[in-house]
Amino acid sequence: MSRHLRRFSRTERTLHWVNALGFFMLLATGLILYLPSLSVLVGRRPLVKDMHFWSGVGWIAALALVAALGDRRGLLRTARELDAFDADDVRWLRRRRPAPPGRFNAGQKVNASLTAAFTVLFLVSGLLLWLGERDTRFRFASTVVLHDGLMYAALVLLVGHLYLALIHPATRHALRGMTIGTVDEDWARAHHPKWVPDHVDGDRPRR
Amino acid sequence: MIESTPEPAPRRYGRGVFLLTVAGGVSSLAWGKAVWGHVSSAVSPVASSLAPFLPTGGWRIYTISGSMPSFDRATWRLKVGGLVEKPVSLSYDDLLALPKASQISTFHCVTGWTVKNVHWGGVRLGDLFDRTSPLPQAGALQFVSAEQPYIDYLAMPQARLHDVMLAYEMDGKPLPREHGAPLRLIIPEMYGYKNVKWLSEVNLVGDAGSGYWEQLGYDRDAWVGHSNGYGS
Numbered sequence: 001m002s003r004h005l006r007r008f009s010r011t012e013r014t015l016h017w018v019n020a021l022g023f024f025m026l027l028a029t030g031l032i033l034y035l036p037s038l039s040v041l042v043g044r045r046p047l048v049k050d051m052h053f054w055s056g057v058g059w060i061a062a063l064a065l066v067a068a069l070g071d072r073r074g075l076l077r078t079a080r081e082l083d084a085f086d087a088d089d090v091r092w093l094r095r096r097r098p099a100p101p102g103r104f105n106a107g108q109k110v111n112a113s114l115t116a117a118f119t120v121l122f123l124v125s126g127l128l129l130w131l132g133e134r135d136t137r138f139r140f141a142s143t144v145v146l147h148d149g150l151m152y153a154a155l156v157l158l159v160g161h162l163y164l165a166l167i168h169p170a171t172r173h174a175l176r177g178m179t180i181g182t183v184d185e186d187w188a189r190a191h192h193p194k195w196v197p198d199h200v201d202g203d204r205p206r207r
Numbered sequence: 208m209i210e211s212t213p214e215p216a217p218r219r220y221g222r223g224v225f226l227l228t229v230a231g232g233v234s235s236l237a238w239g240k241a242v243w244g245h246v247s248s249a250v251s252p253v254a255s256s257l258a259p260f261l262p263t264g265g266w267r268i269y270t271i272s273g274s275m276p277s278f279d280r281a282t283w284r285l286k287v288g289g290l291v292e293k294p295v296s297l298s299y300d301d302l303l304a305l306p307k308a309s310q311i312s313t314f315h316c317v318t319g320w321t322v323k324n325v326h327w328g329g330v331r332l333g334d335l336f337d338r339t340s341p342l343p344q345a346g347a348l349q350f351v352s353a354e355q356p357y358i359d360y361l362a363m364p365q366a367r368l369h370d371v372m373l374a375y376e377m378d379g380k381p382l383p384r385e386h387g388a389p390l391r392l393i394i395p396e397m398y399g400y401k402n403v404k405w406l407s408e409v410n411l412v413g414d415a416g417s418g419y420w421e422q423l424g425y426d427r428d429a430w431v432g433h434s435n436g437y438g439s
Contacts, residue, residue, distance in 0.1 A: 033267075034267065036267070036385055038269045039267075039270075039385065040268065040275070040351075040384065040385045041410070043270070043273060043274045043275060044273050044274065044390060045269065045271070045432065046218045046270075046271065046272070046273065047271040047273065053213060080222045083219050083221030083222050084217035084218070084219065084221065085217055085218045085219075085220040085221070086215075086218075088219045089217075089220075091426070110220075110221075110224055113220075113221045113222070113224035113225040113228070113229055114224060114225075116225050117224070117225045117226075117228035117229045119234070120229050120232075121228070121229060121233070124233065125232075125236075128236075129318070129343075132318070134423075134424065134436050135424070136424075139435060139436045139437070140234045140236045140319070141437065142237065142238070142239030142240040142243075142319060143236060144240035144318050144319040144320055145243045145320075146232060146233070146239050147237050149239065149243070150232070186263050
């Protein structure tokens with residue numbers, strides 16, 4: 001019988017799903033504000049605008065809360081893993097094989113960095129839009145371009161992410177790691193070989 | 208004994224990607240709009256085929272209340288009054304019977320987006336003045352929207368600019384509901400919030416007051432590129 005290895009801690013999974021929930025709330029309310037056809041269909045712009053704003057505030061606050069109350073050391077360890085690209089990661093990016101990944105492959109690391117950067121930029125441009133409506137010193141002609149452009153860029157990442165997590169047969173097993181926390185050892189050996197030998201006894205995580 | 212070569216230290220690319228992306232994004236506050244102008248004109252033929260899923264042409268629909276006013280051709284009236292000798296109440300058909308003007312102009316929103324080359328059809332304020340005969344003390348116009356409490360004002364010299372129009376047509380079709388059906392003000396020299404939608408009244412008054420957004424801190428004289436913190 002194949003064993004299961006713990007890939008994501010409870011804190012990491014909570015952070016992921018809080019992030020996903022916040023993103024979809026913001027995407028839904030944002031699209032109503034942004035697309036003329038939806039604006040007309042839904043109406044109630046002042047209400048939708050408030051929902052969008054408070055979803056953004058709630059999103060960042062919830063992420064901060066999970067990080068503060070959860071396993072901070074584990075998160076820092078994961079952040080260091082995502083930051084570090086070894087020789088195989090560089091080979092992976094150059095499409096050279098073999099390039100055995102650790103717990104994350106280089107694509108996942110880049111995705112994580114971009115997602116974090118987009119979060120910061122969404123927050124900055126969103127706050128500038130909000131402040132700019134109240135004070136001309138915070139008003140820049142390009143803020144709305146940045147906020148909208150980020151939405152398009154984030155959608156591209158999201159579509160790729162959803163494809164790999166839900167549809168692509170070779171990778172969709174990873175969803176199990178983000179829901180119940182563990183993945184099949186054989187799958188892990190195939191996709192994250194340098195991570196697996198770290199496990200002494202199978203069902204407990206080393207990192 | 209085998210001498211193992213030490214593994215080279217991993218490169219910190221993750222933070223590099225993060226910091227470069229944040230820096231690029233923040234710097235785009237200085238160049239984003241100019242670049243987007245080039246990109247959107249290049250992709251607009253593709254984008255227009257994806258209508259209505261994309262904000263084609265770059266329009267955003269801004270409203271201040273819970274629902275948009277609806278237009279009933281049978282009951283709709285434009286009241287023109289205040290400091291005039293002959294107040295009038297025009298039906299939609301009365302409006303269409305006035306001399307029709309057409310123009311192509313660019314629409315600028317104060318939040319940064321721009322729609323180029325919009326085709327407008329409608330009536331000039333001068334033709335309304337001919338019908339109503341403003342009194343000499345009339346120094347400004349108050350535009351009242353059916354979307355309450357939206358109002359705005361233009362000083363008389365602003366209202367007399369050559370391309371100021373009350374538009375009932377947009378891009379060859381009757382003005383759509385979300386753009387202020389059946390009638391909106393167009394003053395291309397000023398930001399969109401002066402271009403009052405869903406017009407129900409035009410009143411001649413002594414002096415320009417503060418419109419809806421001006422009461423919230425926006426400039427009364429909303430010249431494109433020279434107001435609201437831009438170009439000053």
